[in-house]
Structure formats: C-alpha cells, structure tokens
Amino acid sequence: MIRITAICLSLGVALASGIVQAADGNAAAGKNKSSMCAGCHGIPGYKTAFPVTYSVPKLGGQHAAYVVKALQGYKSGDRTHPSMRAIAAGLSDQDMLDLAAYYASAAVLSASK
C-alpha cells in the first residue's frame, strides 16, 4: 500500500513538473525571435510614431506572465495598438512564452528609494 502510494506520488510529481516545464518559455529561443521587437523596444528613447507619440515601454525585467498576457491581449484584440496587433497576430503561444522568458531575464535593479 505504501509502495503504491509512493509510486502514485512520484508519478504525480513527475506529471506536475512536466506541465510546468511545458508552460515555460526558453529565453535563448526568445532572443532569436526578438528581432522584430528590438526595432522599437531595443532602442533607448525610441518613441512610437503612430497613432500617438510616446515612449515604447521598457521590457527588460518585466514579469514573463505579464508579457504573455499583454501579447495574448494584442492577438485577441483586447489590446488595440495597431503595430503590436499586427506583430502578435503572427506569434504562437510558444513564441510568446519564449519572448517573455527572454525579456524577463534581465537583471532587475533593486529600488534604492
């Protein structure tokens, strides 16, 4: 009985960790997919030109889960920025996870104040 329970438990842990792994992004793969992003998000001080002018958001150190949620929002149309909608339309779920893992991995400075 104890043995069966132990086997079930380890199976459960293995399955659970498998699921977590499948939902993880690969930062190295994300870097390779980020060339489209870098033209705006990778240039310090870069501003959008359309439809209104403001600085494109910094992504280095942003939470991966939030980046994925934002990209899904652009793909579904919940978020409306035209350039981001066009780019997100071509991203798979795995692309989003990989890009998010890449951007999240920047060293985040601890706040001094």
Place this chain on the structure above:
Amino acid sequence: MKKMLFTAGCAALLAGGPVLAANPVAGKEKSKTCAACHGPDGNSAAADFPRLAGQHYDYLVKALADYKAGERKNAIMAPQAANLSQRDIEDLAAFYSRQAGLSVKY
C-alpha cells in the same frame, strides 16, 4: 537687451510648467493603493501585475489615461484609473519612472 532676456526667461519657465508640475513626492503619497499589487516602489512581487519601476514617464501617463478613457480594458485598473485626475496620473508616473527596475533590453 536685459529686458528681452528676462522676457525670454519667463517664457521658458512658463513653457516648462507642465513638465515641472509632475511631482514624484506627491506621486509616492498617491501610490499607496497601487502598492498592494504593484509593490511599494513599482517592483511587483506577483508576476501577473506588471513592474512599473523605471518605466517611461510618458508610457505610464498614456496607460493610465487609456484605462481612464476605457481605451485600455482591465477589470482591476478601470475603476482605479477612473478616480485619478490628470495631475494624479502625472504625479504617479513621475514617481514610478524614477524608481530602479525595468531596463531597455535588446
């Protein structure tokens, strides 16, 4: 000539007015509600809530204005932004944009 310089100086001060109006100290005071999700300095602990620390001032202003106008939709942020004045938005953006956190990555 002196008078002209004085006039030019006054004009420059007035033109700079709206930028100077954003007050990060007042923003910190107004950020207590935000801190529950975004962290005391905008470095949120929970991954679902975006880091705001170090984000561009004008992007933060735009995001809050869009939530307030209903152009950006979020069940949590809509009622929060609805109560903010333009001055509140600018103060909060001034506070968060001055904290250490996000960076430009490429």
